[in-house]
Amino acid sequence: MAQGVWTIVEQREGEIRKISYEIISEGRRLADALGQELTAVLLGAGIKEKAAGLGHYGADKVMVADDPRLDPYTTDAYVAVISQLVKAGEPALLLVGASVQGKDLAARLSANLDVGMAQDCTAFAIEDGNLVAIRPIYAGKAYAKVTFENSRPQMATARPNVMAINEPDTSKSAEVIDASFTLEDSALKTKVAEVIKDESGKVDLTEADKIVSGGRGMKGPENYKILEELADLIGASVGASRSAVDAGWRPHSDQVGQTGKVVSPNLYIACGISGAIQHLAGMSTSKVIVAINKDPDAPIFQKADYGVVADLFDVVPALTEEVKKYLEG
Amino acid sequence: MNIVVCIKQVPDTETQIKIASDNKSIVTDDIKWVMNPYDEFGVEEALRLKEKFGGEVTVVGLGPKRVTESLRTALAMGADKAVLITDDALEGSDSLAVAKALAAAIKDLEYDLIFTGQRGVDDDMGVAGASLAELLGIPHVALAVKVEVAEDGKSVKVHRPVEGQTLVIESGLPVLITAQKGLNEPRYASLPGIMKAKKKPLDEKSLSDLGLDSAQFGQEGRKVKVLELTPPPERAAGKIVEGETPQEKAAELARLLHEEAKVI
Ligand SMILES: Cc1cc2nc3c(=O)[nH]c(=O)nc-3n(C[C@H](O)[C@H](O)[C@H](O)COP(=O)(O)OP(=O)(O)OC[C@H]3O[C@@H](n4cnc5c(N)ncnc54)[C@H](O)[C@@H]3O)c2cc1C
Ligand SMILES: Nc1ncnc2c1ncn2[C@@H]1O[C@H](COP(=O)(O)O)[C@@H](O)[C@H]1O
Numbered sequence: 377m378a379q380g381v382w383t384i385v386e387q388r389e390g391e392i393r394k395i396s397y398e399i400i401s402e403g404r405r406l407a408d409a410l411g412q413e414l415t416a417v418l419l420g421a422g423i424k425e426k427a428a429g430l431g432h433y434g435a436d437k438v439m440v441a442d443d444p445r446l447d448p449y450t451t452d453a454y455v456a457v458i459s460q461l462v463k464a465g466e467p468a469l470l471l472v473g474a475s476v477q478g479k480d481l482a483a484r485l486s487a488n489l490d491v492g493m494a495q496d497c498t499a500f501a502i503e504d505g506n507l508v509a510i511r512p513i514y515a516g517k518a519y520a521k522v523t524f525e526n527s528r529p530q531m532a533t534a535r536p537n538v539m540a541i542n543e544p545d546t547s548k549s550a551e552v553i554d555a556s557f558t559l560e561d562s563a564l565k566t567k568v569a570e571v572i573k574d575e576s577g578k579v580d581l582t583e584a585d586k587i588v589s590g591g592r593g594m595k596g597p598e599n600y601k602i603l604e605e606l607a608d609l610i611g612a613s614v615g616a617s618r619s620a621v622d623a624g625w626r627p628h629s630d631q632v633g634q635t636g637k638v639v640s641p642n643l644y645i646a647c648g649i650s651g652a653i654q655h656l657a658g659m660s661t662s663k664v665i666v667a668i669n670k671d672p673d674a675p676i677f678q679k680a681d682y683g684v685v686a687d688l689f690d691v692v693p694a695l696t697e698e699v700k701k702y703l704e705g
Numbered sequence: 706m707n708i709v710v711c712i713k714q715v716p717d718t719e720t721q722i723k724i725a726s727d728n729k730s731i732v733t734d735d736i737k738w739v740m741n742p743y744d745e746f747g748v749e750e751a752l753r754l755k756e757k758f759g760g761e762v763t764v765v766g767l768g769p770k771r772v773t774e775s776l777r778t779a780l781a782m783g784a785d786k787a788v789l790i791t792d793d794a795l796e797g798s799d800s801l802a803v804a805k806a807l808a809a810a811i812k813d814l815e816y817d818l819i820f821t822g823q824r825g826v827d828d829d830m831g832v833a834g835a836s837l838a839e840l841l842g843i844p845h846v847a848l849a850v851k852v853e854v855a856e857d858g859k860s861v862k863v864h865r866p867v868e869g870q871t872l873v874i875e876s877g878l879p880v881l882i883t884a885q886k887g888l889n890e891p892r893y894a895s896l897p898g899i900m901k902a903k904k905k906p907l908d909e910k911s912l913s914d915l916g917l918d919s920a921q922f923g924q925e926g927r928k929v930k931v932l933e934l935t936p937p938p939e940r941a942a943g944k945i946v947e948g949e950t951p952q953e954k955a956a957e958l959a960r961l962l963h964e965e966a967k968v969i
Contacts, residue, residue: 448872451835452844476867479831480847487801487836492928495830508932513828517722518731519935527928565844566880569862570873580868586968610969621886628850628887629866634718634826635742635886643968654718660937664966666958681943681966684958686951694955702963 378528381407382467384458385418385430385438386477388448392426394583395473395536397433402500402539403471404434409502412468415439416550417461419454421447424552431550433542439465441555448568454481456563459488461555467529469507471500474533475582482533492524493531496638498538498661507532515634515657536583537640538661578613581632586612586643587662589632590620591655593648593669593688597625602689603647606696609703615639617649633658647688651676668692706758706858708751709811710784710820711837712766713741714775715827724934730797731934740775743822745891746884750852751820752783753889758858761785763814767795767806773907780902781894787907788814794912794919799927800828804836806922809915812841817858819881823848831883838881845881846874850888 383403385396400416407414416435418427420442427438441457458481462470472478472485474496486493498519499510506523507530513520524530581587588607590600600614607614616626618633632639634657644662649655651667651674659665660679667680668688677683684691716722716736723732740748751762764779766772767790776787790806798806811819819838824831831847838845850871851864863874863882894902912919920926946961948954962969 450874451847455839476848480835483830483832483835483847484839484845486832487804487839490801492799492801492930493832494929495832511829512937513934514716514720514722514731515718515826515829516937517720518724519937520931521933521935522929522931524928525930566846566874566876568872569875572864572871572873574869574871578869583868631886638829643962643966653721657718660940664962664968665940665943666962677943677945679940679943681940682958682961683943683945684954685945686954690951691955691958694952695959698956698959699962699969702959702969 378466378468380413380415380467381410381469381471382415382417382462382465382529383471384478384481385416386473386475387418387420387423387426390420390423390426392430393475395475395478397541398536398539399471399473399534400430400433400435401542402534404542406469406500406502406507410468410505413437415467417441417458417555419446419457427552428549431548432544432546435550437553438550439553439555441557443559445559445564448571449477450564450566450568451480451484452564452566453559455484455488456559457557458485460557462489462529470529470531472533474535478533482531486531491529491531492527494522495533496535497532498535500532500534506530512661515638516660517657535640537585581613581615581630581637581639584613584639584641586610587615587632587639587641588612588645588647589615589617589649590647591617591649592619592623594620594625600626602692606692606699609696609699612643617655646676646680647692649676650674651679706754706760706817706854707815708754708760708762708818708820709814709816710744710747710751710762710764710779711807711833712744712748712764712775712779713822713825714738714766714768714772715741715825718742718826724936728933729931738771738774740778741822741825743824743826743884746886746888747820747822748779748782748784749889749891750884751818752892754818754854758854763788765807765810766790767803776907777902778894780905781898782892783898786905789907789909790915791909792911792919794923797924797927798922799929800830800832801836801928802922802926804833804840806912806915806917807833807837808840809917810910811837817878818861819879821881821883823883823885834881834883841881843879843881844876845883846876847883848885849882850885852882852888
């Protein structure tokens with residue numbers, strides 16, 4: 377009988393990523409609801425020293441797969457290893473973070489294991505001993521409540537920034553286990569030839585705690601500096617509407633919306649964005665939404681917690697100055 | 706270079722989604738169906754590679770007869786032939802089942818590259834591409850913004866942004882690549898293209914044609930079961946920030962964000 381909750385830990389260059397703490401914390405809650413153990417599965421090269429600390433967030437056990445070929449991540453290697461571990465360990469639940477890497481891994485692993493998988497979920501619960509997951513569909517225009525019939529492990533990915541992270545308890549540490557697996561070189565069909573770092577050092581929109589976004593109302597690429605000033609001050613990343621991206625003012629990777637990134641920061645400030653259905657679809661799960669737009673009838677105001685009807689070129693610089701006052705105490 | 710592109714038909718992104726009375730599906734009556742926007746990037750990339758290396762582009766769709774329209778659009782853009790997997794028993798299949806049927810149809814085609822969209826903008830799963838590659842036993846690279854096929858046509862480098870960096874992934878062929886925005890600007894079908902498309906071959910296959918057992922498909926075959934669909938949670942009514950001047954409004958907004966919302 378499948379038993380226990382497993383979470384796949386994501387690390388980059390040996391650093392555990394925030395999404396991992398989110399799913400370990402959520403995994404802990406689900407394991408408690410089931411009265412079962414939580415195992416975190418950590419893959420990488422020379423990564424073992426990071427394992428015990430995952431116990432602070434609720435992992436009972438950490439299974440470590442250590443191999444030079446497991447860093448950096450490749451889908452081939454991760455699927456090959458995790459598939460073996462899952463078949464041997466038979467967990468009831470397998471949770472993965474819905475980061476770029478996690479979504480990629482989960483999609484392929486689910487086919488490898490021949491199980492159902494729910495991508496990019498925003499809430500989980502245990503009902504009658506089974507996992508129930510909520511996931512936005514049509515980019516949030518509807519929510520689906522799903523379950524996993526006759527398919528074990530029950531497999532899902534969790535949207536970044538949604539699951540609350542447990543207060544770390546340093547008195548708890550996890551039991552560290554060496555995973556046993558084999559990895560054939562012939563299984564490795566792709567390789568990371570190069571890593572091009574984003575020099576801006578900005579947090580990716582999907583993981584950002586705060587986002588300041590600009591649309592066609594920005595009038596040109598040069599004006600984004602007023603958004604960047606505000607963003608730098610409050611620790612936000614800068615996003616854009618499709619109009620701004622298609623005009624060539626901002627890179628594609630900045631697009632928020634149904635055909636861009638789906639984001640859920642704590643604070644989303646939309647500047648000169650009308651609030652087209654495709655844009656709203658990508659940011660409506662943000663916790664606090666602010667709209668700055670000179671058109672009082674702009675649809676964005678229907679989603680905004682705080683609406684400012686005014687010219688953004690007046691409001692944004694003034695807001696930056698006002699916020700400074702609070703931050704400087 | 707022979708290339709397969711998978712095309713999903715999805716509701717136009719303008720569509721207001723209405724939940725049907727069974728609380729498990731959506732009302733489809735007034736929906737305008739279009740090619741999944743991410744699949745357009747796949748078609749475009751395939752056509753560009755064909756222009757460079759020669760070969761054929763085959764588009765594959767799965768769904769009801771209306772999907773023919775999206776396949777014809779791809780043929781009008783320049784694809785050479787189309788396959789439509791259509792069978793009443795497929796209605797309601799989940800992503801994994803869809804991938805199984807796609808794999809059954811594609812395995813006997815000749816291909817060096819397969820493109821899918823990075824995700825369907827309907828169920829937002831982003832699972833069919835990677836699953837299809839797994840079932841075909843070929844590697845995949847997800848979320849491509851740049852695809853460079855080596856001059857000898859034997860390997861490919863794919864640029865794939867992940868949070869804060871771009872990975873350049875190298876793979877031999879065949880490989881499956883999932884397309885996203887930034888890869889290219891899809892062309893429009895020209896009028897002559899549309900005329901020509903009418904005469905291009907479009908093959909229909911049922912599950913039994915593919916040697917598949919219909920019990921594995923449709924609602925019954927689902928491994929992920931939908932219990933219920935609900936409208937998105939209502940957001941509490943927001944407030945319009947008061948003030949005589951933009952300056953005053955900015956000050957009031959800063960105060961609200963600090964004291965009330967506590968996000969600054
Ligand atoms: C298939 C498809 C997919 C799409 N996907 C996306 C997507 O993923 N993301 C996305 O964003 N869009 C998407 N769109 C496009 C979407 O429909 C809208 O066209 C787009 O979001 C509009 O961008 P905008 O709000 O910046 O521009 P507009 O709609 O032109 O709005 C500009 C706003 O700025 C305001 N403004 C102008 N000047 C000022 C000023 N000085 N001060 C204050 N306010 C000012 C105006 O009042 C207006 O409300 C998609 C469309 C299609 C067809
Ligand atoms: N029914 C389908 N017919 C053809 N291709 C599909 C179908 N479903 C999914 N795909 C392909 O897989 C991609 C991802 O879809 P999904 O996993 O459903 O989000 C799509 O962009 C298509 O390229």
